[in-house]
Amino acid sequence: MGPAATEDVDMSWAEKEKCPVCFGDTCELLRRGNFTTVRPESGRSWRKGIVSTGKIGDVQVIAKTLSDAEAWRRYEKFICRSSPHPKECNPSSFILNTLLVTDVALKIPFLRGSWTISRAEKSALPLCLSARFLREVKKLFVGKETTEMTNGDVIRRAFLTTSLLINEEAVLLRYFTKKSPTPWPFPKFYGACGRVIVVEHAGRTLDTFIDSPWKVRADIAVQLLQLVDTLRQMDPDWILFSLDVTFQNFAVDSRGRVRLIDFDDVLVIDRQTVVNHHEQKETCNEPCYMDFQKKLFFSDQYHCEDILKYTPMMYANVCARILSDLQKHPEWRKWGQIREYIDGQNVKWAPTDRGLLHDAPDEIRGPLEGALEQCVEETHPGGRLNAVLKLQKVLRMTF
Structure with a gap:
């Protein structure tokens, strides 16, 4: 021009x-x-x-x-x-x-x-x-x-x-x-x-892939979990903690790569200012996570030193609100969301009763659903992180 x-x-x-x-x-x-x-x-x-x-x-x-x-x-x-x-x-x-x-x-x-x-x-x-x-x-x-x-x-x-x-x-x-x-x-x-x-x-948002072939959806699911890995572990200086996980906050570009596209509720955590927990000693599920968010947003004190132990809740949010079958688990639609609102023209909640991993192949359905449930509600310390590894392994077997 x-x-x-x-x-x-x-x-x-x-x-x-x-x-x-x-x-x-x-x-x-x-x-x-x-x-x-x-x-x-x-x-x-x-x-x-x-x-x-x-x-x-x-x-x-x-x-x-x-x-x-x-x-x-x-x-x-x-x-x-x-x-x-x-x-x-x-x-x-x-x-x-x-x-x-x-x-x-x-x-x-x-x-x-x-x-x-x-x-x-x-x-x-x-x-x-x-x-x-x-x-x-x-x-x-x-x-x-x-x-x-x-x-x-x-x-x-x-x-x-x-x-x-x-x-x-x-x-x-x-x-x-x-x-x-x-x-x-x-x-x-x-x-x-x-x-x-x-x-x-950044491409099309995840809700537009609900009816895609299984291999496409499984690949997106693995990339989502890897994206959380990147936010938590990739950088030597910073950890990014996304508190708002929805279908509309992620997109898939023309090369098939999953991207985070909404940064309204993202914390930047300085590794030099927080306590590093090498071993998880207790479980943390939705009540624990909601209590953390209440302290974060509604208290005059700043509860940040201990924040690393809550970053795995990003996996729980992804598993509950994007990957799981919401017809079977309707209570997970707004899992972990303390700030319930609709922002402008973007509906924040899932646009479908089906999660991204609906209608899984018969040969992996049992292990897949077990890993998703443990990802959302861990029954023992470290259960969520082990479930994420299992999810990636099971999904990779199908594409």
């Missing part, structure tokens, strides 16, 4: 004029990507989700919003509250005169206490956030620390603070697909223009 043609591209849906109260200003991505499939709604009525699709090189990409209009209104209201003329305040310029571009806003106490600025409930990321991870993210967004900040430095701080307070997905994807050497199973982050981010198109 040549320079002359780009002038005719309608990019009003990105709301780039809102910067620096936005996720970023790499708007050349939208011109280069030839985004054409724009959602029919207009302006601020948009909710979280895909706005437009395009292509960068040979890669199909999407532009997506991360928050609804109400979150942005609350954020802008907070910015203008300290303005000499609140009713005439332009938040996109006044943010540069607020504490949101100072070091105060990029400290853990502020981030933990500021969720009410744009949200109705606590966000997951700041709960167990380490100072080391925050320094890494700040380095990525802001660059080298200096006592004499340029206007560009201040604007980049505004991008970072906005991303942390509105929706952390922009921060997590930018860091883990650009900076981290670990090959995380996430769509690549390309940039942000105004109030949309541009990421790799």
Whole structure:
């Protein structure tokens, strides 16, 4: 697409004029990507989700919003509250005169206490956030620390603070697909223009594979369990703990790879700040997991040092809510979910009474169902992790 043609591209849906109260200003991505499939709604009525699709090189990409209009209104209201003329305040310029571009806003106490600025409930990321991870993210967004900040430095701080307070997905994807050497199973982050981010198109969500042949579903199931392995074990510095496991939070790309695509309830755990449990000494099932989440979200204390012993509950969530036959186990539909809500246009609960592994071949049905039950409700310490290994072994025999 040549320079002359780009002038005719309608990019009003990105709301780039809102910067620096936005996720970023790499708007050349939208011109280069030839985004054409724009959602029919207009302006601020948009909710979280895909706005437009395009292509960068040979890669199909999407532009997506991360928050609804109400979150942005609350954020802008907070910015203008300290303005000499609140009713005439332009938040996109006044943010540069607020504490949101100072070091105060990029400290853990502020981030933990500021969720009410744009949200109705606590966000997951700041709960167990380490100072080391925050320094890494700040380095990525802001660059080298200096006592004499340029206007560009201040604007980049505004991008970072906005991303942390509105929706952390922009921060997590930018860091883990650009900076981290670990090959995380996430769509690549390309940039942000105004109030949309541009990421790799991760493919079809898991609910669209419910009626696929058994071999396809079995392969996806094995990859899901391996994805949890990656979140828990792959990186020497960080563990990612996804608290929200649903069909719509994962997708399968054009190469058949399973990807995590929703980061609303993802904790980043610093290995240097937690106790490493080498041996599980007691079982932990749904009551234990729910109690942990209550402490995490509804307590003023931060229960993070011991968090590693709860990360295997990601396997339980996958087994209960995605893999198992929900006709046989309807009580597992919302297993382990303490924050029961429907987010924007995405129904959070399973769209079917069948799990991904419904109608298993006769020769593996018994061992498969036994392993799934032990994955969800372990009967002895270590039972869940052993069940996951057995599940992968049994499933691999069928494809």
